Amino acid sequence: MTSDVKLTSFEKEMLDGRHGYPRQWAMEQQLKVAQFFGAEDFVRVTQAHIMCDTESLGEAGILHVEKLAGSREEHRNVVIPAITDPRGIEFNHYRRFGQSEEFATREQRVIDALQTMGVLMTDTCINYQTVAPPVFGEHLAFGDTGSVIYANSVFGARSNFEGGPAALSAALTGCVPRYGYHLEQYRQATHHYRIDVRPRTLSDWGALGAVIGQKVGSYWNTPWISGIDGSPTSDELKHFGAAMASYGSVPLFHIEGVTPEALNSDKLANQIKESPVNITRSDIEQMYAKVDRSVKVDVVVFAAPQVSLFEVQDIVKILNGRLVNGSTELLIATSPEIKTACDRFGLTAQLEQCGATVLSGVCFYQMYARELGQLNDWKTLVSNSAKLVNIIAGYGYEPKLATMQQCIDAAVDGVL
Numbered sequence: 001m002t003s004d005v006k007l008t009s010f011e012k013e014m015l016d017g018r019h020g021y022p023r024q025w026a027m028e029q030q031l032k033v034a035q036f037f038g039a040e041d042f043v044r045v046t047q048a049h050i051m052c053d054t055e056s057l058g059e060a061g062i063l064h065v066e067k068l069a070g071s072r073e074e075h076r077n078v079v080i081p082a083i084t085d086p087r088g089i090e091f092n093h094y095r096r097f098g099q100s101e102e103f104a105t106r107e108q109r110v111i112d113a114l115q116t117m118g119v120l121m122t123d124t125c126i127n128y129q130t131v132a133p134p135v136f137g138e139h140l141a142f143g144d145t146g147s148v149i150y151a152n153s154v155f156g157a158r159s160n161f162e163g164g165p166a167a168l169s170a171a172l173t174g175c176v177p178r179y180g181y182h183l184e185q186y187r188q189a190t191h192h193y194r195i196d197v198r199p200r201t202l203s204d205w206g207a208l209g210a211v212i213g214q215k216v217g218s219y220w221n222t223p224w225i226s227g228i229d230g231s232p233t234s235d236e237l238k239h240f241g242a243a244m245a246s247y248g249s250v251p252l253f254h255i256e257g258v259t260p261e262a263l264n265s266d267k268l269a270n271q272i273k274e275s276p277v278n279i280t281r282s283d284i285e286q287m288y289a290k291v292d293r294s295v296k297v298d299v300v301v302f303a304a305p306q307v308s309l310f311e312v313q314d315i316v317k318i319l320n321g322r323l324v325n326g327s328t329e330l331l332i333a334t335s336p337e338i339k340t341a342c343d344r345f346g347l348t349a350q351l352e353q354c355g356a357t358v359l360s361g362v363c364f365y366q367m368y369a370r371e372l373g374q375l376n377d378w379k380t381l382v383s384n385s386a387k388l389v390n391i392i393a394g395y396g397y398e399p400k401l402a403t404m405q406q407c408i409d410a411a412v413d414g415v416l
Contacts, residue, residue, distance in 0.1 A: 005034045005177075006041040014173055020075020022068045022117075026169035033166060034177035043139050043158075043178040047081050048171035049127055050119065051143035051164045053088040053366045054106040062109055065168075069113035076117050082171035083122040083131055084114065085144045086306065086333070086363035093357060098375035103368060119171065123361030124335035126306045128155070129234060131337070136260055139182055141170030145251070146242035146305045146387065152252040154237055156260040158182045161219075161251055180219075181251055187261060189224035189254055189268045191216060192276035198229045199240075199284065201403045202311070205232065206239040206386030207287035211279055213248025224268045226256040226276070235308050242305045243386035287386060289400030294415040296327075298378040300407050303333035303364040304388035311404075312342050312358075316350050318408045324355030325414035329378070333359040356411070364388060369395040382410050 007015065015031065017024040034042065054062065069076055089099065089107040111121060122131050125144040134140055134157035142148045142159040143166075151157040160180040162170060170176045180186055193212055199205045216223050223244075232240065232255070244250045254262035262268060302315065315332060324330045332351065334342070339360035342348040348358050364372075365388060372378065373396055381397040383389055384407050389399040400416060410416040 005031060005039060008042075011042060011173070011175065020071050022071050022076050023172050025068070026172040029165055029169045030173065030175070030177055034179070037177060037179040039177035039179040041178050042175040043182050044175050045080060045139045045141045045170055047083070047132065047134070047140050047142075048078070048162075048167045049083055049085065049140070049142040049144060049147055050114075050167040050171065051085040052110060052114065052168070053085065054103070054110055055088050055366060055368050056164065057110065062106060065110055065113045069116040078118045078171040079174045080171060081132070082119045082168075083124075083127055084119060085123070085125055086366050087111070087123050087361050088366050088368060090359045090362045090367065093359065097372055099368065099371065122335070124306055124337070125304075125363060126238065126308065126335055129238070129308055130335045139176070141167050141176050143167040145245035145249075146238065148251050149241040149245045149253065150238060152181055153241060153254070153259050159251075161249075186220065186222075187252060188222065188271045189262075190221045190272065191274065192224045192226065192268075192272050194276040194278050195225060195227035196278060197281045197284075199236070201384070202235060202239045203288075203384040203386065203401060203403045204284055205236045206243040206384070207284045207401065208279070209240040209243030210247040210287050210386045210390065211283050212253070213244040213246065213250055215277065216244070216248045216250050219249045219251065221250070222252050222254065223250065224254045224256065224262060224272065226265070228255055228258065231258050235311055238305055238308075239385065239387075243390070246387040246390045287401055289382070289402055289416065291400070291416055295380060295400070297382050297410045297414060297416050298327075298380045299329040299331065299376075299382075300411040301331045301333070301364045301381060301383045301388060302385070302404075302407070303331070303359075303383070304385045304391065306334045306363060307332060307338070308334075309338050309341050312338065312347050312351075314404060315356075315408065316347050318405055319351070319354050319356070319412075321350075322354060322412045324411050328411050328414045329376070330356040330408075330411040331359060331364065332356060333363050336361045365391050365395065369397075373397055380416075382407050382416055
């Protein structure tokens with residue numbers, strides 16, 4: 001069964017169950033992935049980022065995680081630093097949103113189990129901004145698509161999209177199958193996109209990522225982007241990559257003269273046979289909400305990815321003391337680390353005085369979003385996140401992409 005995948009002696013021991021059930025389960029899971037993708041062997045990873053929200057897990061998944069956590073300590077503990085993606089319940093606010101105690105109980109069960117295994121509950125999808133940014137060539141087991149594309153592209157690290165079970169398996173074994181973006185051959189550019197205008201706002205960057213993602217349309221294709229004037233900021237690249245991964249399942253991009261594997265344009269040009277595809281301002285504008293008249297807005301959301309400290313500061317500046325409309329909810333989701341910083345700098349207090357809600361350690365679409373909408377009569381959702389706009393329609397919302405300024409004006413006026 002394992003003859004087509006080379007295993008070290010320790011990997012064989014884990015597979016045979018000599019290091020406990022959790023590691024045996026993890027190796028069995030990873031071996032199936034290795035065989036499916038034709039991996040020759042495994043590669044050691046230094047960090048795992050685990051997507052483990054309770055809505056995705058369901059009761060069966062929760063019971064499985066609890067079973068792993070119930071094993072002997074030396075068998076259940078993770079062997080590399082392991083951190084978590086956003087959670088599904090914000091314990092400080094779920095009652096106000098009408099969410100049930102059952103949801104909160106599920107969430108606490110998973111938290112208890114993961115902590116028992118030594119997982120650090122960072123609860124963030126911007127771990128590369130707030131926890132531990134990877135370095136060039138570092139092999140990882142990252143789960144969130146926005147985290148993966150940022151790590152691969154901006155840092156030159158190495159990770160595939162690792163679903164919850166795969167990332168948890170990597171945390172227990174310290175390795176992943178060596179396929180896909182752990183291999184140099186898959187990191188070469190396959191398509192060239194030339195941009196004729198620099199995006200102006202974060203939502204512009206997300207819209208551009210969405211346009212390219214739709215055009216690329218494959219996990220195994222890697223876009224090379226030229227024509228960007230000057231280096232984008234971390235937040236701009238965050239929105240750009242998260243949208244591209246959402247619209248096109250793309251885990252890696254190259255920006256000429258910016259990202260570490262795109263510093264040699266001649267080398268990139270030699271990798272691509274087709275002529276470049278031009279992307280214009282009108283292509284970006286097509287991604288924005290088109291409204292013929294004022295549309296009543298139920299909820300304005302800044303999330304997916306979680307916002308940075310600089311984004312929170314910008315929201316405060318644009319809001320400028322104005323009060324959120326009584327019929328509209330303004331939600332801002334960030335990581336626990338950024339939330340603590342916002343508290344310390346007085347940003348949280350300023351937002352709350354205006355009627356906004358700052359959510360810690362969650363992301364909107366992972367918060368049982370369909371139930372949230374039904375419980376609070378939310379239908380029309382406005383966001384500057386192209387990723388969120390792409391995802392949330394599947395939860396029963398009518399989403400609209402807008403700039404940060406337009407989002408905040410909509411929250412104050414109650415209309416877009």
